[in-house]
Amino acid sequence: MKFVMVHNNFNVRDLDKSIAFYKEALGLEPGRRIEPEDGAFKIVYLEDGNSNHQLELTWLRDWDRPYNLGDNEFHLAFKVDDYEGAYKKHKEMGCIVYENPNMGIYFIADPDGYWLEIIPLHR
Template sequence: MFTFNHFNFNVKNLEESLKFYHDALGLEEISRNDQPDFTIVFLGDGRTGFRLELTYMKGRTKPYDLGEQEYHLALTADNFEKAHAYHKKNGWICFENTAMGIYFLEDPDGYWIEIVPDGAYMAARTKE
């Protein structure tokens, strides 16, 4: 039996990424491993045990190759309309699919984060 533990994004600017994930999604730093060549910071939502790992390779200046970006991290919004308005006001929304009732944010490194409404959307998706 396996359970989810964490998901990783490599980031070019750790402080910029920490600010984005805090300001856009309310994620807080829960642990940090600072090594000579890299720093790993785990972020949490304070409600679940799932963690987002941000890995910062010290001295890296080149952006990461994200391929065709056919992957993403998804978070559920308790108040979808309020979250959407806040994200739109701050210019973080990079794509909306109004037919599915979802939208995506783009972080400073180009990773996409899907925002889904709480409840009905997820129940409908799991029946597909």
């Protein structure tokens, strides 16, 4: 029996704002969409163009409050080939929430507060 990871899900309050953030911050592009006729939810799968793993963003029409992320001790990690350039971009965007220079990593947060770890490609 063999399992393959295909996607992670984040529920978001403003789908367009989240898509724009992920495109600017990480170069992710929207792929497949699911939108039922009743408009109760929308799902957009974001892709990096390099792997088969996707980030599923889910918007729920009737959700009226920020998502409770608890202690936010979970995250997604991204390796980047230009760590210094990414750091500069994220600093300019104001989305860096934690830095660990000793480990050579940092974290950014999306509009809903989900953390994303940035790692140099050759680490």
